[in-house]
Amino acid sequence: xxxxxxxxxxxxxxxxxxxxxxxxxxxxxxxxxxxxxxxxxxxxxxxxxxxxxxxxxxxxxxxxxxxxxxxxxxxxxxxxxxxxxxxxxxxxxxxxxxxxxxxxxxxxxxxxxxxxxxxxxxxxxxxxxxxxxxxxxxxxxxxxxxxxxxxxxxxxxxxxxxxxxxxxxxxxxxxxxxxxxxxxxxxxxxxxxxxxxxxxxxxxxxxxxxxxxxxxxxxxxxxxxxxxxxxxxxxxxxxxxxxxxxxxxxxxxxxxxxxxxxxxxxxxxxxxxxxxxxxxxxxxxxxxxxxx
Numbered sequence: 001x002x003x004x005x006x007x008x009x010x011x012x013x014x015x016x017x018x019x020x021x022x023x024x025x026x027x028x029x030x031x032x033x034x035x036x037x038x039x040x041x042x043x044x045x046x047x048x049x050x051x052x053x054x055x056x057x058x059x060x061x062x063x064x065x066x067x068x069x070x071x072x073x074x075x076x077x078x079x080x081x082x083x084x085x086x087x088x089x090x091x092x093x094x095x096x097x098x099x100x101x102x103x104x105x106x107x108x109x110x111x112x113x114x115x116x117x118x119x120x121x122x123x124x125x126x127x128x129x130x131x132x133x134x135x136x137x138x139x140x141x142x143x144x145x146x147x148x149x150x151x152x153x154x155x156x157x158x159x160x161x162x163x164x165x166x167x168x169x170x171x172x173x174x175x176x177x178x179x180x181x182x183x184x185x186x187x188x189x190x191x192x193x194x195x196x197x198x199x200x201x202x203x204x205x206x207x208x209x210x211x212x213x214x215x216x217x218x219x220x221x222x223x224x225x226x227x228x229x230x231x232x233x234x235x236x237x238x239x240x241x242x243x244x245x246x247x248x249x250x251x252x253x254x255x256x257x258x259x260x261x262x263x264x265x266x267x268x269x270x271x272x273x274x275x276x277x278x279x280x281x282x283x284x285x286x287x288x289x290x291x292x
Contacts, residue, residue, distance in 0.1 A: 003043055003196055005050065005060070013095045015064060015088030017079075022068035023061035023092065027053025031098040032286070033089060034060045037107020037130075038208070039175040039201040040273075041067035043193060044106065047279035052286065059096065063109060064088050065207030067200050074160075074210035077218040082135070085211075086116035090123055102290055104128030106275055108211060111135055111219070114233075114259075118226055121234040126289050129239045130282070131272055133255050135215050136223035141250045149247075152178070156209045157216030163209050171202035184271020193276075236292040238264040240285055242272065264289070 004010060008026030015021045024042055032052055034045040042060040049058045062069040064085055072079055089112065093101050103124050105113030110132040117127045133141065142150050156163050167174050175198055183189055189197075201208065237260035245252035253265040266285065270278035 003046075003192065005046055007053070008049070008058075008060075013061070013092045015070075015091050016084055017072075019064050019070045019072055019088060021061045021064060021070070021088060021092050023059055024049065025057070025059050025096065027056050027058045029056040030290070031057040031059060031093065031096070031101040032290070033093055033101050033103045034058065035063060035089065035103070035105035035109025035112055036060070036066070037105075037109050039178055040107075040197050041200050043196060044273065044275055046276075048275050048283050048286070051279065051283040056290075057096075057098070059093065059098075059101075061089065061092055063112060063211075065211050066204055071204055071207040074206070074213070077214055080207065080210040080214040081218045081222065082111050082115035082214065083119060083218075083222055085112045086119055089113075089116055090120050093123075099123065100125050102126040102128070102286075104130070104286055104289075106130040107132060107272070111215065115219075115222065117233045117235060117237070118231055124235055126292065127233060127235050127237045127260075128286055128289050129237065129256075130274060131241050131244075133244075133252065134223055134259060135219045136227065137255045139216075139220065141244075141248050141255070143249070146248050153212065153216070156212035158213075160209075160213075163213075164206050167209065168202075168205045171205060172198050175201040179273075182272035183277065184269075184273075185277045188271075188273060188277040232258075233260045233262075236262045236264070236289060238266065238285060238289040240266045240268050240274065240282065242270075242274075243267050262292075264292075 005024045008024040036044045045060045103113045110129045117124045275282045
């Protein structure tokens with residue numbers, strides 16, 4: 001069964017370097033692009049997109065390497081660098097006639113959104129971030145036993161071969177473990193949605209690993225260069241997180257304030273899949289961001 005957003009068009013649009021992205025597009029008004037996380041597809045935005053489409057043009061792509069989008073071979077680290085994936089989104093929006101747009105990302109999509117905000121400040125009008133810290137900071141705050149929550153980051157950082165083989169040989173168990181343990185409300189991921197995520201992830205193991213591997217290499221290099229240059233996010237930024245700072249022993253709002261002078265930092269009681277677990281809360285948060 002193919003799951004769709006009622007009332008949305010489902011299209012393929014050009015990204016960077018000849019890559020094509022699949023996207024759901026609906027509504028009318030000022031554009032908002034919503035980027036999904038791991039191990040998901042654009043379907044994670046189904047509730048929020050419907051709500052936002054009453055006043056905005058809502059664009060929900062599958063990231064390169066995920067879902068129905070192209071999955072180019074990782075012939076070099078730049079193929080899945082967040083800089084490249086951000087360029088995908090800017091080009092996709094331009095193909096729809098949008099030279100300026102608000103951008104909201106969750107998890108992996110939030111890392112792409114963060115990079116887009118730094119690389120394309122003239123294009124991104126507002127930036128929403130769900131449940132991450134930037135890549136450079138992520139590695140810096142993972143210490144000791146609590147860092148075991150991010151074991152997959154270390155696994156997929158390994159050289160090509162072993163991670164792909166291990167994950168492909170147990171794809172449903174591997175990807176399903178995150179859907180099960182990260183959800184504060186398992187009912188928010190009904191069987192048909194969970195199955196869709198598992199199918200899409202199992203079909204994309206090499207590209208998903210390449211995405212994560214980039215975050216242990218080239219993405220860190222790009223973040224460090226911006227930090228050294230004093231680069232900051234020029235647009236209004238809203239960050240919504242679980243209380244990871246308390247769990248891992250760091251000041252989450254302080255981490256974000258160093259990157260985003262115009263920051264609204266919020267904590268949520270929802271689990272990691274907050275757009276599905278608490279769509280009214282996340283929709284209201286995005287509307288608050290767009291009003292700034």
